[in-house]
Amino acid sequence: MRTPEPHRNVGAYALGVLGAADAFRFEEHLAQCPLCEVRAAEFGAVTSVLAEHARRTPPGVDPVVRAGPELMRRAVAAVVAARRRSHRRRLALVAAAVVLAVGGPLVVVGEAAGPPGQAQVQRWAAADRSTGLAAVVTTGAKEWGTDVGLEVSRVPLAGVCALVAVGRDGSEETVTTWSVAGPDENPLSMQGGAALHPAAIDRFEIRAADGRRLLQLTR
Numbered sequence: 221m222r223t224p225e226p227h228r229n230v231g232a233y234a235l236g237v238l239g240a241a242d243a244f245r246f247e248e249h250l251a252q253c254p255l256c257e258v259r260a261a262e263f264g265a266v267t268s269v270l271a272e273h274a275r276r277t278p279p280g281v282d283p284v285v286r287a288g289p290e291l292m293r294r295a296v297a298a299v300v301a302a303r304r305r306s307h308r309r310r311l312a313l314v315a316a317a318v319v320l321a322v323g324g325p326l327v328v329v330g331e332a333a334g335p336p337g338q339a340q341v342q343r344w345a346a347a348d349r350s351t352g353l354a355a356v357v358t359t360g361a362k363e364w365g366t367d368v369g370l371e372v373s374r375v376p377l378a379g380v381c382a383l384v385a386v387g388r389d390g391s392e393e394t395v396t397t398w399s400v401a402g403p404d405e406n407p408l409s410m411q412g413g414a415a416l417h418p419a420a421i422d423r424f425e426i427r428a429a430d431g432r433r434l435l436q437l438t439r
Contacts, residue, residue: 234260251405257373344424344437351376352405353435357383357424365415368395372426373407375400380429385414388422395424 232238233246250256347354353376358369370383383395396412414421423438 230256230260257407342418344439346435346437348435351434353426355426355435355437357437359418359421361418362413365413366418366421368412368414369409370396370412371407371409373405375404375408376434377428378402381434382427382429383412384425384427385416385421386423386425387416387420389420391416 229238229242229246230250233243233250238246250260342359344357344359345355352374353372354374355370355372360367366385368383368385372381375381378401380397380399382397385393385395387393393414393416395414396410398408398410400408423436425433425437426435427433
């Protein structure tokens with residue numbers, strides 16, 4: 221890649237203005253960089269606005285003209301909304317990217333601030349350089365227990381995997397399961413729940429079908 225800093229090309233790649241050779245090189249970098257994956261996804265909101273603008277442009281009129289106030293407003297609003305949605309996830313995946321670069325397991329716990337009186341959301345992020353597996357778990361308190369969101373990437377094996385919540389008392393609850401045909405670098409997102417309340421959860425574990433622990437996320 222011509223630039224010594226490949227992260228700088230994420231915007232050009234997302235907007236489709238990189239040359240074929242640079243795009244190919246950037247895709248190689250993208251496969252190894254969770255941070256750029258998140259940034260590229262953020263540009264999706266902008267590209268969808270621009271694509272809609274191009275579709276609505278009458279034939280014979282060049283869509284690449286000075287942007288009007290409405291297009292600018294919508295583009296800016298799309299970026300702001302995308303950044304708000306992905307801010308906490310980006311922090312967690314940045315941490316995962318760091319551990320993949322320096323080696324060893326990593327666990328990050330954070331809380332997302334909410335309106336006064338509203339239960340806070342907690343996030344755990346962990347990654348293991350030896351397998352490449354990285355995950356972000358999000359928990360929110362409910363009357364019935366805990367609402368759990370999972371984002372996982374670079375699953376290193378084929379078959380069924382499970383996210384298990386382990387209580388402080390040693391009890392275990394399967395939050396969600398999924399299957400992959402083989403080692404897969406594509407990120408997966410899913411929702412699940414546990415009867416355990418957030419304060420009663422000691423850790424989360426991603427396990428293979430044979431019970432082997434692939435990744436542990438602790439406080």
